[in-house]
Amino acid sequence: MRLRLRLFEFEDLPWFPAVIRAGMMDYLRFMISALGTYRPIVPLLAEGLARTGQTRVLELGAGAGGGTETVLAALRAHGQPAATILLTDLYPQPTAWADIAQRTEGAITFEPTSVNALAVPTYLTGFRTLFSAFHHFPPEAATAMLRNAVQANTGIGVFEGAGKHWLELLLAWTVLPVAQLLLTPFFRPFRLSRLVFTYLAPLIPLCTIWDGTVSVLRMYPIEELMALARTADPESRFAWQAGKKRHWWGPEVTYLIGWPMSNEQ
Template identity: 85%
Template sequence: MRLRLRLFEFEDLPWFPATIRAGMMDYLRFMISALGTYRPIAPLLAEGLARTAQTRVLELGAGAGGGTETVLAALHALGQPTTITLTDLYPQPAAWADIARRTNGNIGYEPSSVDALAVPAQLAGFRTIFSAFHHFPPDAATAMLRDAVRAGTGIGVFEGAGKHWAELLLALTVLPVAQLLLTPFFRPFRLSRLVFTYLIPLIPLCTIWDGSVSLLRMYSTGELLALAHAADPAGAFAWQVGKKRHWWGPQVTYLIGWPVEAAQPAKTHET
């Protein structure tokens, strides 16, 4: 899919009700975790951590933390000792506290709002952003990458799709049905989630819109690499861009970079 449209997403709007946003994030967290969406990129992230001699991942735009537990488990399985700190412009402390409890504190969180374009210096770690980079227009996306380069920390951008028309069809058909069937099993339990899914179906309707728009807003691999070069004209970082495929079919699109002193030239991969 080459088409890229700058349509709005409900979850980006400052006035959007926090209850509906939380319900949408709970769904995304459940699906991304259940499907192991980001497991294929664990070796890339482990390499970034090793090259930058870091043991902490700082997740930007974390939403409800979907997939973070899967990534942590995959990193530990690769022998990479890691902790993860969740951050977001719109923090989800209730959801994050549940993740922190389940992981015995290996996944923690910053309760105050964090701007991914200007990360406070005290929040250290290899920066990542999962399923959220498409929310940022080119100028803001470039600023996010530039801030990581300026800080001298690595950064990985990961989108849980390959930007194909078939994925858009799934977002409009199969995934809404799955949301209606699975919502009662989401944890932590929220009565509001049931009300706004079944009685007043704002959560599924907004999820269908945002999920479809997300695919249309995604950057291609070529666009990601162009953003990286715009953010890092001096070549302080080495960048890799490409797609990683799950054994069962779906792809993850990625951009990852770290300081050049222990890196390789920019390159593109598709596996």
């Protein structure tokens, strides 16, 4: 699917209720972690760390931290035993992140203040990543994010947990909503508000269906990802690659990754 529509997502709206956003993020975290969505790109990320001599992953737009523990474990199994992850977001979720930090004994930590992925503070170092969020940024902002990494001379990888297919839209309308209704009582940490806005006033599942549909439609195809990278890096200081990696159970992950050629180890 090459179509890319610039529709809105509820979670992007400043006025969107935080309690609904948190409920949606809890669902995404659970599903991404349970399905191991980003395992296929771990070798790419491990290569980026090795080539830049870095051990810390600086995760931008971390949301509720879904899949982060899986990525960390897989990184350490792919030749990066000292790997750590620092979670950041424009809308921080320290409660959810503190739970992850505790479970990983500090291997995953977090920045409690708001972090703009387009202008990352210089004191936040590491190989930058963005999972399931690059489609939120229009071309100008997406280019600015990549350019900011180039200017900081640090590697960056953006990963989308889909291959941009019509079948993914069908799943977003059928199987995934049912899974959300069945699994919500098992999400941790427990929140009464999550139950209220899932079953009594089902704003969380309805907004999740809309945002999941729009996410696929807003995703950048591979050709556009490379075009954004070339615009952000006109002097070709970085080695860039974009493509898709297929998960063992079928779905794909779309990616763009780059690192400074001058820093390759």
